[in-house]
Structures are given as C-alpha cells and as structure tokens.
Amino acid sequence: MKQHKNINGWLGLIVVASLVGLILHQAVLVRPVGFQKSTVDSPKKFKIVSSLSVYGEMAQAVVGKYGEVVNIVGPHNGDPHDFEPTLQTAKTYAQADLMISNGGGYDEWAYNLSAAHAKTPQIEVSRLVNYQEGDNEHFWYRPQIAQVVTAALVQQLSRQDGQHQAYYQRRAQNYLATLAPLQQIRDDIKPQLEGKMILTTEPVYDNAFYGWSVHIGDQKFAQAVEAGNDPSPQAIEQWHRALKKRQVSLVVENTQTTNRITQQAVKKAHQAGVPVVAVTEAQPAGKNYYQWQMDILQSIKTGLEA
Ligand SMILES: [Zn+2]
Incomplete structure (x- = not known):
C-alpha cells in the first residue's frame, strides 16, 4: 500500500520514540570507540542526513569538503513511498548536524525522526516552496527547485559555519551553472x-x-x-x-x-x-x-x- 499520508499520528511517533530509546540504551552499553574531538588538522565535518538522495546530492555539492551526506532513500532502495526506517536510520538522524526532508507528507518517517531531534537544524523543502495542503509534493521535479534548495543550504550552513560562507556560495553557484x-x-x-x-x-x-x-x-x-x-x-x-x-x-x-x-x-x-x-x-x-x-x-x- 503506497500513500501520501499527511497524518501519521501517534504510531509513527511511537516507532521513532522506541528507536531512539533503543539507541540510548545501546549507547550506555557500548562506549564509542575511536571517537575523536575535532582538531585544527582535521576540522569537524558536517554530518548531513537527507531523506531523499536528490536533495543529498545538492547538499554535498554545496558543503563540499566540509561535510558528508548520508542519503536514506536513493536509487538503491526502491520506491520512497514504501520506505520503512530502521534502527540504523534512527542512529543516522541522532548523529546529524543538519537534516533535509521533502515534507508535505511525502517522507513522514523523516519528519518524525527529525522531530525527535528538534534542536538539530532542519531544511524542509515543503516549507521552502510554501507547500499548501493538496499541492503535488514531488518537489524535486519543480523547475527551480535546485536554486531554492541550494540557497537554503548556503544560508543554513553559513549560519552554522560562517567562516566558510564564501566557499558554500561559490560551490552552490558552480553546481547551479552545471544545471543551466x-x-x-x-x-x-x-x-x-x-x-x-x-x-x-x-x-x-x-x-x-x-x-x-x-x-x-x-x-x-x-x-x-x-x-x-x-x-x-x-x-x-x-x-x-x-x-x-x-x-x-x-x-x-x-x-x-x-x-x-x-x-x-x-x-x-x-x-x-x-x-x-x-x-x-x-x-x-x-x-x-x-x-x-x-x-x-x-x-x-x-x-x-x-
Ligand atoms: Zn509519489
């Protein structure tokens, strides 16, 4: 059954809450090995998680060497409508510095996982395009979407890492030039x-x-x-x-x-x-x-x- 659900209600939250609970439980049992504090030599890289690979590609294009992107749904795992988050998905969200989701009820699981980490900065594409209930939520097919998403990325990354703002701007411009x-x-x-x-x-x-x-x-x-x-x-x-x-x-x-x-x-x-x-x-x-x-x-x- 594939549907764009706008209301997933409590069930989604319960699933997410129990996944998060499991992670916390594991964190107590298993101490992180090889955890390194950022140093001057190896600057901290942004961990970006994107529900859809299409936005993940845009994020990697903008963040360049200062970040790594994990895409949850992409060419390797079929129809995004049918995706079910796993414990690994929840872990990825728990570690993220920035989250990107489609929104508009399309990737409700991403919305729920993001909501479980409300303090982590988030880019929700539906908000960028002023989504209204009933609009078609396959936003990545909109003609100007790369401009909209990369602009939001530059803004958000610069907010979190103002030092490299010019770098992010340049990367976004270069990426958009390839799409001309x-x-x-x-x-x-x-x-x-x-x-x-x-x-x-x-x-x-x-x-x-x-x-x-x-x-x-x-x-x-x-x-x-x-x-x-x-x-x-x-x-x-x-x-x-x-x-x-x-x-x-x-x-x-x-x-x-x-x-x-x-x-x-x-x-x-x-x-x-x-x-x-x-x-x-x-x-x-x-x-x-x-x-x-x-x-x-x-x-x-x-x-x-x-
Ligand atoms: Zn669809």
Missing part, C-alpha cells in the same frame, strides 16, 4: 506543450510543468494508481476516449509503478501515436540529478518533434 542546460531545454519544450493536454499514469512528474499552462487531463486514473488501487472502468474509459479524440499531446508513465492496467493504457497511447515519456519516483541508479532530469526532458523533446 535544463532551463534551455525547458524553454524549447514549453511552447510545444502550452495549452495542450497531458495524461499521466501517476502524478509523479506534474511539478515539471509547474507554472506552465499545461492541462493535465482526467486525473482519476493517476490518483488511483498513486493510492495503490486499480483505476475504475470509468477512469480507464476517460483515458481511452481522450486518446481517441486526439486531445492528448504527451503521456507520462511512472515506470516505477506499473501494472497490467497502466501497461494497457500506455499501449493505447502508442497506438494513438502519442509520445510516451518514462519517469521514475526515485533517482535512478547511475544518474545524478542533472542526467536524470535531462534524460526525461530530452525524451519529451524528441517525442514531441517526432
């Missing part, structure tokens, strides 16, 4: 999609069209898939009808969540000659943020031009 081609390709695609209709198998990529006048067609299909349910016959019928009427310019398929019904829906799109772009919920293995986003945008551009 993403904006160029978006500018190429935008006029081809404005005023057009898109269908999605799941509302994962919708934020990529944030601020554009793109119409995302009947969403009951996508919402059902996201909730882990089969789309209703009516939702499937709507999908087919829109394709048959040639109203659809692009279909977005989340290849990380497919089933017989989504495959059938995508097949209908192919038959109707509508370009289909594959997207994923989590960062794919072997691709950094830039490559991940660029490959998707490139395939949209190619599809629209075909």
Whole structure:
C-alpha cells in the first residue's frame, strides 16, 4: 500500500520514540570507540542526513569538503513511498548536524525522526516552496527547485559555519551553472506543450510543468494508481476516449509503478501515436540529478518533434 499520508499520528511517533530509546540504551552499553574531538588538522565535518538522495546530492555539492551526506532513500532502495526506517536510520538522524526532508507528507518517517531531534537544524523543502495542503509534493521535479534548495543550504550552513560562507556560495553557484542546460531545454519544450493536454499514469512528474499552462487531463486514473488501487472502468474509459479524440499531446508513465492496467493504457497511447515519456519516483541508479532530469526532458523533446 503506497500513500501520501499527511497524518501519521501517534504510531509513527511511537516507532521513532522506541528507536531512539533503543539507541540510548545501546549507547550506555557500548562506549564509542575511536571517537575523536575535532582538531585544527582535521576540522569537524558536517554530518548531513537527507531523506531523499536528490536533495543529498545538492547538499554535498554545496558543503563540499566540509561535510558528508548520508542519503536514506536513493536509487538503491526502491520506491520512497514504501520506505520503512530502521534502527540504523534512527542512529543516522541522532548523529546529524543538519537534516533535509521533502515534507508535505511525502517522507513522514523523516519528519518524525527529525522531530525527535528538534534542536538539530532542519531544511524542509515543503516549507521552502510554501507547500499548501493538496499541492503535488514531488518537489524535486519543480523547475527551480535546485536554486531554492541550494540557497537554503548556503544560508543554513553559513549560519552554522560562517567562516566558510564564501566557499558554500561559490560551490552552490558552480553546481547551479552545471544545471543551466535544463532551463534551455525547458524553454524549447514549453511552447510545444502550452495549452495542450497531458495524461499521466501517476502524478509523479506534474511539478515539471509547474507554472506552465499545461492541462493535465482526467486525473482519476493517476490518483488511483498513486493510492495503490486499480483505476475504475470509468477512469480507464476517460483515458481511452481522450486518446481517441486526439486531445492528448504527451503521456507520462511512472515506470516505477506499473501494472497490467497502466501497461494497457500506455499501449493505447502508442497506438494513438502519442509520445510516451518514462519517469521514475526515485533517482535512478547511475544518474545524478542533472542526467536524470535531462534524460526525461530530452525524451519529451524528441517525442514531441517526432
Ligand atoms: Zn509519489
């Protein structure tokens, strides 16, 4: 069952509390070995924990040699919706100097673990983008998200380590410069999609069209898939009808969540000659943020031009 839960209630807190309790218990039994105080020769490194690898990459880009980032969910462990924190996850949070979470109910476990260490500085991306209940919370697909997140990182790291502010600023600028081609390709695609209709198998990529006048067609299909349910016959019928009427310019398929019904829906799109772009919920293995986003945008551009 995969769902964006906004209220996890007491259960999450109890799980976190017992995980934290276990750590404290272990800390008494096992004395840390090889613990070193920071010296001039080996300056203290920030320990940053990021719930999602996409924000972890941005954090590492900004913090550079002054920090180490641990990503909890990334290419190695599947769908972020299904992630369950372990004792090791709780330990990582307990040791962190800075925590980054997506927020908006997406990574509720990260929210709970962060809340258990309320004194540790935190960056919650949902706050940076002024998330409102009901907004799509796959924030990393928003066009300007790297600018927003790196700015928050520079600000927060400088607050904790003012000495290296210029270093963090420079690193953020350099990182953003490497992403500039993403904006160029978006500018190429935008006029081809404005005023057009898109269908999605799941509302994962919708934020990529944030601020554009793109119409995302009947969403009951996508919402059902996201909730882990089969789309209703009516939702499937709507999908087919829109394709048959040639109203659809692009279909977005989340290849990380497919089933017989989504495959059938995508097949209908192919038959109707509508370009289909594959997207994923989590960062794919072997691709950094830039490559991940660029490959998707490139395939949209190619599809629209075909
Ligand atoms: Zn999702």
